[in-house]
Amino acid sequence: MAAVKSADPHEALIKALPEKPRGRCIVVGAGKASAAMAAALEAAWPEVDLQGVVVTRYGHAVPTQKIRIVEAAHPVSDAMSEVASMLMMEQVKHLNADDCVIALVSGGGSSLLALPRQGITLADKQAVNKALLKSGATIQEMNTVRKQLSDIKGGRLALAARPARVITLIISDVPGDDPQSIASGPTVADSSTAEEALEIVARYGLALPEHVLRVLNTPRAPVTAAEIHDDIRLIATPSGALAAAAGVAQRMGYTPLILGDALEGESAQLGVMMAGIARSVKQHGLPVKGPAVLLSGGETTVTIGDSGAGRGGRNTEFLLALACALKGEAGIYAIAGDSDGIDGTEDAAGAIITPDTLSRTTLDAIGMLRGHDSYSYFAARGDLVVTGPTLTNVNDIRVILIT
Incomplete structure (x- = not known):
């Protein structure tokens, strides 16, 4: 219980908050702790005009006043995972440099965020997820594949928020606390490649549909640190x-x-x-x-x-x-x-x-x-x-x- 209490979102988040923003403040997030983090943010900044969407696992929602909480499936995405992703991408459109995006990220976010790349469907993503979960792949390996099939993971949510400043508050659940791996890093620059994803698929013998492999083989430039204005803060760790x-x-x-x-x-x-x-x-x-x-x-x-x-x-x-x-x-x-x-x-x-x-x-x-x-x-x-x-x-x- 002491271990769990040390990662309490209310206590951990308050210590890591930035200065209050001058412009709009949009809140997005994903993970099993994201709803509790959103409630903690509202309590800490009662006078700030917050708005946004976070997604958490079914049964993990808590009451909030300004930030919308969406519940979705874990460990395999469902339709609400895709709805939540689309709502978040809509929230971060048309921001300016005075605006601020607070991203509340914790473990479990990878399956809770599902925005398939063109050429694949949510059903394809679900099938890939199930195959990865049965394969024995590590969480980092699973997320490398997931990012290559997503239009929101691997920094693409932060890319959509440009030129606003993005501050990511993270409760880590992955070995090594790599922000790229936690919830597949929706607001973090990404160094993984399609070649790495294909090597993982081959190594674990995953039988993926031909059109999914075609998407993995389609080159796409990764999101770099130079492209996004990110500020990453680990607020609780293993x-x-x-x-x-x-x-x-x-x-x-x-x-x-x-x-x-x-x-x-x-x-x-x-x-x-x-x-x-x-x-x-x-x-x-x-x-x-x-x-x-x-x-x-x-x-x-x-x-x-x-x-x-x-x-x-x-x-x-x-x-x-x-x-x-x-x-x-x-x-x-x-x-x-x-x-x-x-x-x-x-x-x-x-x-x-x-x-x-x-x-x-x-x-x-x-x-x-x-x-x-x-x-x-x-x-x-x-x-x-x-x-x-x-x-x-x-x-x-x-x-x-x-x-």
């Missing part, structure tokens, strides 16, 4: 969330060790690796002496084969693999969850494991792990962590406690 959790652990008498805020790879493989580190702490006092708390963040992947899968997200899959590798090791506990409160597409943020996670049930943990059915395993045991939408998003928070 590293800040882990630092907040470490502070709480220390006050409780545990030695915290942050292993990194950008760990990637297969969720199950990370679970096995973390089990080895936890055992080393307990048995040898390395790399830290117990009692200790191992903290990590980032975004792992779950690669689903052609046979499909049960229910689960990357955090529950990580935890089930961790439990299977620990085999009931005494004195080791863990919690992992997505800071937005939704682990993939499920209604839980994540789950917890204890030394008796495997022994308190007759369920086949290894079989369910292989079938990517980790949600069902923890649901049957009553060990899911259900928070509901937290209205922020700084990626996954993983905590392993060694007593």
